[in-house]
Amino acid sequence: MQIKKKYKGNTYRLIFFASIVLLIFGVFFNLSRIMIPFGIAYILSLMIQPLRRSLYSVSLRKKTLSVLMAMVVGFMFFYPVVQGIKTISDEAHKIEYYLPKLERYLREKYSSFEKEVYDRFNYEITTNPVDKLVEFGQMSTKSVFIYLPAIVTSLLEWGFIIPLFLFFILRDGRKVRFRFLKLVPNNIVERTYYLFHQFNTKFGDYIFAKFIEAAIVGTVITTGLLIIGYPFAFLLGVVAAITNILPYIGPIVGFLPAVIIGLVDQNPNTTMGAMVLLYVIANVIDLALVFPILVSKIVNLHPMVVVLSVILGSQFAGIVGMIISIPMAAFFKLLFIELYRELYSDSYSS
Amino acid sequence: MTTEESIKSNKDDEKFNDDRINIPVIKYFWQASPLAGSKSTSINKFLRKISCFDHFSDFELYTFSKFLHLRNYAPQEIVFKEGDGGFGFYLILDGTIDIFTKHSSISADDELNLITQLSKFDYFGELSLLEQQNRRNATAITAKNATLLTIYKPDLEELIERSPVVGAKLLQGLSTIVSKRLNAIALELKLSKEKIKKLEENANKEEV
Numbered sequence: 179m180q181i182k183k184k185y186k187g188n189t190y191r192l193i194f195f196a197s198i199v200l201l202i203f204g205v206f207f208n209l210s211r212i213m214i215p216f217g218i219a220y221i222l223s224l225m226i227q228p229l230r231r232s233l234y235s236v237s238l239r240k241k242t243l244s245v246l247m248a249m250v251v252g253f254m255f256f257y258p259v260v261q262g263i264k265t266i267s268d269e270a271h272k273i274e275y276y277l278p279k280l281e282r283y284l285r286e287k288y289s290s291f292e293k294e295v296y297d298r299f300n301y302e303i304t305t306n307p308v309d310k311l312v313e314f315g316q317m318s319t320k321s322v323f324i325y326l327p328a329i330v331t332s333l334l335e336w337g338f339i340i341p342l343f344l345f346f347i348l349r350d351g352r353k354v355r356f357r358f359l360k361l362v363p364n365n366i367v368e369r370t371y372y373l374f375h376q377f378n379t380k381f382g383d384y385i386f387a388k389f390i391e392a393a394i395v396g397t398v399i400t401t402g403l404l405i406i407g408y409p410f411a412f413l414l415g416v417v418a419a420i421t422n423i424l425p426y427i428g429p430i431v432g433f434l435p436a437v438i439i440g441l442v443d444q445n446p447n448t449t450m451g452a453m454v455l456l457y458v459i460a461n462v463i464d465l466a467l468v469f470p471i472l473v474s475k476i477v478n479l480h481p482m483v484v485v486l487s488v489i490l491g492s493q494f495a496g497i498v499g500m501i502i503s504i505p506m507a508a509f510f511k512l513l514f515i516e517l518y519r520e521l522y523s524d525s526y527s528s
Numbered sequence: 529m530t531t532e533e534s535i536k537s538n539k540d541d542e543k544f545n546d547d548r549i550n551i552p553v554i555k556y557f558w559q560a561s562p563l564a565g566s567k568s569t570s571i572n573k574f575l576r577k578i579s580c581f582d583h584f585s586d587f588e589l590y591t592f593s594k595f596l597h598l599r600n601y602a603p604q605e606i607v608f609k610e611g612d613g614g615f616g617f618y619l620i621l622d623g624t625i626d627i628f629t630k631h632s633s634i635s636a637d638d639e640l641n642l643i644t645q646l647s648k649f650d651y652f653g654e655l656s657l658l659e660q661q662n663r664r665n666a667t668a669i670t671a672k673n674a675t676l677l678t679i680y681k682p683d684l685e686e687l688i689e690r691s692p693v694v695g696a697k698l699l700q701g702l703s704t705i706v707s708k709r710l711n712a713i714a715l716e717l718k719l720s721k722e723k724i725k726k727l728e729e730n731a732n733k734e735e736v
Contacts, residue, residue, distance in 0.1 A: 360597075369613065
């Protein structure tokens with residue numbers, strides 16, 4: 179017997195299925211007010227998979243677990259926003275004090291540089307980048323304060339919507355997945371489910387691993403800075419933790435604010451050497467212990483591919499794109515392998 | 529009954545009422561009623577008749593059935609092809625499935641060899657749930673309209689996490705199928721070797 183007949187129903191089903199998928203994506207990408215909280219809720223649902231597994235082992239029911247998780251996430255959103263208003267105002271006062279200091283420091287350095295250039299080369303620099311920089315800084319600070327109420331409002335809105343979405347994803351996720359799979363044509367159902375599962379697993383595990391990694395780096399830096407008595411220990415720890423999510427450039431970007439504060443704060447107690455050593459230790463712990471154990475096993479990609487995917491991710495979706503680019507690249511690699519097998523394997527279709 | 533006894537019995541009743549009502553169990557008993565004829569009960573009855581689920585209790589079968597996908601196939605539709613990545617275990621709820629293999633693994637021709645025909649209550653593709661990266665070693669094509677129940681690997685993983693006992697029993701059932709098949713192959717191999725040995729002996733005698 180030869181496989182010659184192709185069941186035509188699958189082609190129609192494929193067209194219908196592809197249209198549905200495109201329609202869903204089209205609607206989502208055009209409605210950012212729904213897409214962003216839903217995306218966050220979905221990523222959170224993937225991130226808490228390991229926690230779900232351990233809670234299932236103590237016989238916690240799915241509905242109880244969904245309510246519990248939604249409450250925890252809701253609290254995690256509201257608490258920082260409510261507490262954050264006070265901290266932001268405190269930090270704003272501190273910044274008010276620090277910004278003129280930074281401006282003075284930059285002007286001093288620039289004038290000495292200008293003088294040195296004039297002494298050595300007898301050339302007078304006419305442009306003043308410090309003015310432009312200060313102007314840019316003032317504009318940025320103003321725009322932050324203008325947009326702050328809108329940001330706080332959307333954060334509070336997310337605080338309601340994200341736990342709600344998370345609750346329904348956790349409770350009805352399997353049901354929706356099963357119904358969605360009914361739309362997939364029979365000839366590609368196994369591969370589609372496999373890719374979908376791999377995508378979810380890689381994405382969830384990667385984001386979870388990066389979250390743990392960022393928390394470890396943030397804790398090490400905050401604790402270390404508090405011990406050596408460096409200013410803005412908590413804020414710098416948070417910045418280092420957030421920037422650590424970005425691969426390769428993240429640690430450098432997280433290190434820069436600490437250097438700037440150290441240079442501006444001409445306090446004899448500020449120990450720059452100890453601070454630099456602390457950042458080096460934190461990154462060595464990250465690179466030598468946390469990254470190989472947690473992250474590298476999840477995404478097996480060439481460093482060049484990682485860098486390229488981060489650049490592409492930043493171009494398409496900014497910081498979010500940089501974070502999700504690596505698991506997306508891992509997924510596309512998997513998709514490519516599957517397509518290659520399908521097109522170039524020596525099975526009957528060839 | 530004394531007053532003390534009645535107070536004690538009331539307390540016992542209260543304790544009983546405080547116990548959490550297990551909705552899935554009540555739902556199961558409701559659906560297991562012989563008068564009820566829903567799709568889920570017919571699936572449970574179907575599963576009961578399959579040999580590899582012999583050691584499942586009724587409630588375990590009900591739990592397992594919630595992880596199954598029901599899929600309909602037209603005649604001559606390919607379920608999976610030899611060499612494809614395997615990801616699902618299939619139970620035939622209705623219809624007939626033809627199992628083919630290629631004539632030779634080296635030749636690139638499309639000629640297929642019918643090795644068996646499976647019908648209702650039969651199952652196939654169990655290795656895909658046990659192996660990490662399974663490749664199908666045969667092609668399955670529907671002979672006529674067929675309805676298949678499938679469990680895919682991610683569902684098995686979820687089943688193991690959610691109901692470890694049912695997951696373990698399923699894996700035990702699958703291992704039994706595989707061990708039976710291995711024993712059959714070993715016996716076949718032994719008989720084939722004996723045949724070859726006899727043929728060689730006969731050939732040697734003829735040469736002498």
